[in-house]
Amino acid sequence: MDFTEYLKQFFLNHYSSSLDKSKLFISFEPIGCMLDELDSEDANAKNKALEQLSILAERLPAIHESLIAGTSRLSDLYETMIQGSRFRSSALDETDREEYLKVFSLAKSEAIAKLEKGKRASLATPMGNFFLVQGAPDGWYDKNSGIWTSQKFEMKDSAKKPNPEKPKLKFNLKWKALINQKAIVDIKPFEKMKPIDNVVLKPIFSDKHSIFLEPKKEFKITRKDSKTAVKSDLAKPMSIKNASGLNQLLLKDRTMITKDVIKVMPNMSTISRMELIHALDKEKLIKEEPVNSNGMEISFDYCLVNLQRDWIDRSLFVYSKLWYSLAVKKGFFSNGMKDDSNTGEIKSMTVAMILIKNLKVKAQWNQTDKNIGDESLSLGMFNVTGNKMTSSSEIGNEGIQILGWICEVLPQLPEFDDPNI
Numbered sequence: 352m353d354f355t356e357y358l359k360q361f362f363l364n365h366y367s368s369s370l371d372k373s374k375l376f377i378s379f380e381p382i383g384c385m386l387d388e389l390d391s392e393d394a395n396a397k398n399k400a401l402e403q404l405s406i407l408a409e410r411l412p413a414i415h416e417s418l419i420a421g422t423s424r425l426s427d428l429y430e431t432m433i434q435g436s437r438f439r440s441s442a443l444d445e446t447d448r449e450e451y452l453k454v455f456s457l458a459k460s461e462a463i464a465k466l467e468k469g470k471r472a473s474l475a476t477p478m479g480n481f482f483l484v485q486g487a488p489d490g491w492y493d494k495n496s497g498i499w500t501s502q503k504f505e506m507k508d509s510a511k512k513p514n515p516e517k518p519k520l521k522f523n524l525k526w527k528a529l530i531n532q533k534a535i536v537d538i539k540p541f542e543k544m545k546p547i548d549n550v551v552l553k554p555i556f557s558d559k560h561s562i563f564l565e566p567k568k569e570f571k572i573t574r575k576d577s578k579t580a581v582k583s584d585l586a587k588p589m590s591i592k593n594a595s596g597l598n599q600l601l602l603k604d605r606t607m608i609t610k611d612v613i614k615v616m617p618n619m620s621t622i623s624r625m626e627l628i629h630a631l632d633k634e635k636l637i638k639e640e641p642v643n644s645n646g647m648e649i650s651f652d653y654c655l656v657n658l659q660r661d662w663i664d665r666s667l668f669v670y671s672k673l674w675y676s677l678a679v680k681k682g683f684f685s686n687g688m689k690d691d692s693n694t695g696e697i698k699s700m701t702v703a704m705i706l707i708k709n710l711k712v713k714a715q716w717n718q719t720d721k722n723i724g725d726e727s728l729s730l731g732m733f734n735v736t737g738n739k740m741t742s743s744s745e746i747g748n749e750g751i752q753i754l755g756w757i758c759e760v761l762p763q764l765p766e767f768d769d770p771n772i
């Protein structure tokens with residue numbers, strides 16, 4: 352049995368929810384995204400964690416084994432659907448129409464009330480306002496909390512006759528590394544700057560980290576909050592410890608990322624790390640190399656974090672036969688299918704997050720694996736960035752990483768065309 356498929360079933364079986372499991376699927380991160388290590392004693396730790404979760408949970412995942420998300424926000428499309436819902440009066444018998452109208456009106460008014468309450472409680476972030484999404488159990492961002500469960504998976508060579516009732520687990524994991532020493536990546540900038548020395552410079556991430564740019568040339572970089580000009584040789588890594596006033600830059604809309612990006616990632620925010628990994632994956636700038644060693648043991652601690660969106664009301668999902676949505680045809684938001692035919696705007700949404708920590712991968716690595724592993728970003732979906740193999744033939748990652756997301760396919764919404772189009 353393939354390990355990735357086994358892992359999906361493992362987490363789905365451990366996910367307790369009232370949701371229909373036939374409508375659930377797991378989408379793994381291309382490379383596990385490291386969470387910021389927050390001090391549980393810090394009064395702002397929970398707020399920082401909730402801010403990151405609220406931004407991440409706005410993404411709308413495709414129905415795919417690897418997380419692919421567009422740029423639309425869940426809250427925006429959900430609001431469009433709720434506000435645009437209209438009672439199907441002409442399709443209902445006149446004798447029952449009034450009673451059905453009461454049911455629809457109550458469901459819609461409650462949904463709008465929750466939505467407005469959610470707006471008032473939304474989080475103001477440097478990236479804009481986001482509807483609050485909470486995670487349960489509490490303390491999921493604390494690696495020292497008591498919510499973690501240990502798990503171990505083994506695949507060892509054995510001379511024993513295989514048991515047909517217990518299929519052999521085949522890890523089939525591959526090393527993932529940057530495709531070359533200098534990979535060019537497009538990343539959407541937040542705002543434009545004026546051209547300097549005939550080269551257009553644009554800001555990249557809003558947090559503090561190093562960036563690597565070429566060609567070798569000196570530019571004057573002006574702080575937004577002062578008239579001070581700083582000369583920088585862009586052929587060298589430019590480490591910015593205090594980036595509150597200094598824009599981090601893109602050269603001609605593109606940034607040159609070297610293998611030293613491994614050193615840069617720990618200084619980025621969770622959101623920026625995830626954006627960078629997805630950009631590398633989308634541009635196919637990550638190469639895969641097979642594992643050559645025999646026998647493997649993978650262990651980690653895990654927890655499943657349920658996502659709570661108090662601003663979403665499912666009543667109109669239940670009473671979907673009572674309404675249509677303005678100016679759209681049936682299935683515009685979702686056709687209800689868990690396959691590629693579902694091209695709806697809200698085909699699915701994340702309902703839980705899979706976190707792991709204390710990752711350890713043991714094997715009798717050969718020299719090829721040791722060389723590849725020391726430069727790799729991940730082994731399969733497991734993030735091993737910057738971790739060297741130890742003398743005990745172990746590679747791992749002690750920090751908390753987002754391994755993937757449990758997603759729910761939404762029912763057919765709306766079930767009927769707008770009769771006016």
